[in-house]
Amino acid sequence: MRRTTVLRAGLSAALLLSTVAAGLTTQASAAPSPTVSEAPASDALITAMQRDLGLSKTQATARLKAETKARGVDRAARRAAGSSYAGSWFEAKNGKLAVAVTDPADRDAVEATGARVTLVEHSGRQLDATLKRLDKLDAPAGVSSWHVDPRSNSVVVGVVTSQKDDNDVQAFLHRAREAGPVTVRETRQSPRTFAAGTVGGDPYYTGNVRCSIGFSVYGGFVTAGHCGQAGAGVSGWDRSYIGNFQGSSFPDNDYAWVNVGSGWWTVPVVLGWGTVSDQLVRGSGEAPVGASICRSGSTSHWHCGTVLAKNETVNYSQGAVRQMTKTSVCAEPGDSGGSFISGDQAQGVTSGGWGNCSSGGETWYQPVNEILNRYGLTLHTA
Structure with missing residues (x-):
């Protein structure tokens, strides 16, 4: 990708050079990346978490460390719970992962992983079956979304x-x-996608629609499906040709990928758009419900919040989109397709939401690992 300024190009190059010096390697497959990173959180990420989550610097640093540990605990707890597993979420107050199970006999094995255990009536499989039944119903405009909630x-x-x-x-x-x-549960507004008409900035364009780049993959980048159909041409911030949508799905899904050429290139970086420093991407380990998460987009730049729900069906006016993740992060038109990142782990591409970054709101993203697996892509990591 080209950068709008020499300064940004220099920052990205400096980040990459520091990664090489540290001996880090690049991902070689489309499989989810390791969740543990020894690299310290950047000052910019800590500052954004302080601003948007109301944390001190010490609290933000401790939370990121606890969330990194929780990702590993989550995998072990799922295996220990087996068919009794009914979901999990990160508890910010105690810095631990909570896991719901239906069988008391599984409590000790799950607690041994380091998780806090709560007993519930319905298994994850039962809740997923309920979700699938709802997905077959025609929802009116007044119904905004539905998802499995492990806490309730x-x-x-x-x-x-x-x-x-x-x-x-x-x-x-x-x-x-x-x-x-x-x-x-009641919500203030109906969800909408965050594509926008052509305006200035550092975006990519398809036709008269402006969206934001998600994450670099080898050969291109991933973004939102509602930003363009397969075969549509894509141009960059300076209107020079980048490539074409190689695959796109919307509604039902909201993901796409664009090939990159004609002098453009990819780097494992999420841009701060001049608000914070560029962030290196080191993997795509999935953050649990309750974890902190930040978003980068070409309109509202960098904002943070928490993961509110996973596997949610969102009822847009264009049709329902399934398997989305809901967050408390704000977004605005033009942010569609942009990056959601937790620590240095890629999470997903911005789809839509309600509200704005002045009054607040909620935003959904399509998980990045689903996109990588769907198209056989490999995330470009540092």
Whole structure:
């Protein structure tokens, strides 16, 4: 990728050179990357977490360390729980991973991994089955989303407050409750995608739509599917040709990838857009619910929040998109396709949400590992 300024190019090069000097290696497969990194968090990431999560520098540093440990505990706890597993989430107050299980006999084995255990009624498989039943229903506009929530041990259905008494909404909720354990939560607005008409900045363009680059892969970059259809041409911030959408899916999914050529190149970096320093990408270990996460986009730049839910179905006006992750991070038009990152681990590409970065809101992303596996791509890492 080209950079808008020589300064940014220099920062990216400096980051890469420091990585080589440290003896780090590059990923060689599309499989999820290791979750543990010995590299310290950058000052920019710590500053953004202080601003958006209300943490001190010491608290932000400690939280990142605890979240890195929790990713490893999560894998071990899933294996220990087996069919009794009913989900997990990171608890910021105590810095530990909480794991829900249905069988008391599994408590000791799961606790031995370092997780805090809570007993629940419904297994993860039962909740996933409920989610799939809801996915087969036609949802009205007043229903914003639905996802498996391990903390409530149910499928949470989001309903826009102003439309909660609508007859179609009530009919959907009735069918949803018949499908399995359901909890209803109100939300302020309906979700929308974050593509935008052509304006200035440091974006990429397809037609008259502006979006943001997600993550570099070998041969191109990944981004949101609603930003362009397969075969559509893509140009950079200076309107010079980059490549084409090689694959794209929206709705049902919201992911795509673009090949890179014509003098453009890829680097394992998430841009700070002049707000914070560029961030190196060292893998794609999945952050648990409750973990901190930051987003970079060409409109609102760098903002942080927490992971609120996973595997959520989002009901956009264009159609439902499944297997999304919900966050408390804000976003605005033009941020679509941009990077979600936790520490130095790639998480996903920005899809849509509600609100803005002045009044707040929520944003969903499509998990990056799903995109890599779908298209057989390899994440470009430092």
